[in-house]
Amino acid sequence: MMVQNKQSTRSGARDRISPGKEGSRVFVTGAGGIAGVNFVRALKASPMGYWVGGSDYNTYYIELPELDSRHHTPRHDAPEFVRTVVKFAKADGAEFIHPQPSAEALVLSRAREDLPAPVLLPSPDVMETGQDKLLTRERLERESVPVARTFALKELGDVDDAFSSMEPPLWVRARHGAGGRLSLPCSSKDEALHWLGLWTGRGTPLQEFIVQEYLPGRNIAMDTLWRHGKLVTSYCRERIEYPFKHISPSGITGTPSVARTVKDGRINEVGERSVKAIDSRPEGAYSIDIKEDSKGRPCVTEGDAGKFHTTMPLWGYVAVRHFGLPWYSNLADLYVRMGLGDEPPDGVPEHDLLPAGYYMIRNIDSGVLLWREDGWKEKVLY
16 A cells, blocks of 8 residues: 655655665664564664664563564663673674663663764753653643643642642652553542552652643654754654553553554644753654643643654554655654764655554554554554
C-alpha cells in the first residue's frame, strides 16, 4: 500500500539519501527491550545498510534483535556500566551510539566525553528534568503550557490538601519511570493513603509521589525529532488499549497494544511548545505524552527528552515498508543520519508525518497488524 503525504514541508521537495554513510556502524544499548528491538528493525529497513551492534543487561532478551554483534552489560546503575559500553562500542568500531532506555540514555549523556562515538542526546540537566514528572510540570507551567493540577507530596497531610482541592478520582503516580510505574487512580483519600502506604512500606520515599488531577480524555503520544533547536518532523497517535490492562491496578502498562495515528493542530502546537519549554535548544528525539481534560483541552503530562517511545521506530518501519513514504519517515534512520553529521533533507513535513486513521494492533505472540475502520488491514509482523 502506498500513502502520499501532502502535508506542508520545511522547504522544497528534495528526497535524497545522504552520501558517504552507507554501512555506517551503529551501537544500540538496551537493544533487547521491545523498543530496542523495534529500533534495530527500523535501522535494518534503511537503504543505508547499517552494521548494528547492541547490548543489553538481560541475558535472554539480547538474543531477540537482528544484530550483527551482541553483548551483555551490567545495569545502567552499576559502576562498570559506562566502561563496559565503551569497551564493546570500541570493539564494534561504532561510529554512533544510541542508548534506547531513558535510564541508560541519561547515564551516557553524562559520560558522552568518554564515549568512542557521538550520541545525539540533550544535556544531562535537560534529561533529568524530562525524566522527572514534577520538574517537567513546573517547567511547563512557567512557560504557560497547559498541564494537570498537581500536588507534590512531602508529608501525608499533602494528600488531604489534594483531595480537598480537586474532585476525585485523582491520579497518584511516581515522579520517575515509565509504564505507569506505581500509578493508581484513587477515588478517595483513604484509597490514596493505602496505596502510598503499600509502596512507602516497601522503601519508596513519599517524596517520589505526586497527586494529579485525573484527565479523562484522549491519551496522545507525540513523537518528535529536533536539530539545532528546530523541529525537523513529528506525528501523533492516540493510545487506545494497553496489554494486560486487566492485571494492572491502574490499567496502564506502558506501551499500547492498540493505537491509531491522528492529526490535530492543537496537539501539535502544545507538544511543540512543551519541548521548547523543557529545552531551549532541542537536539534529537523528544517524546511527549498528552491527555485531554473533561473539556477536550490537551494537557502535557510528560516530556521525556532524548527518548524514543517504544513504537516510534516501529511506526517508522511501517512508514517505509507499508505506507511507501520517503526514507526520512523512518525516524530511526533520520535520527542516526543526523547523529552521524548529516543535516535533515529538504521536504520533510514538520507535523503530521504519518497519515491519520491507521490503527496498529499488537500483542505478545500475535504479531503486528495495521487496520482501518473501513475494514482494510495488512500484516506487519507475524
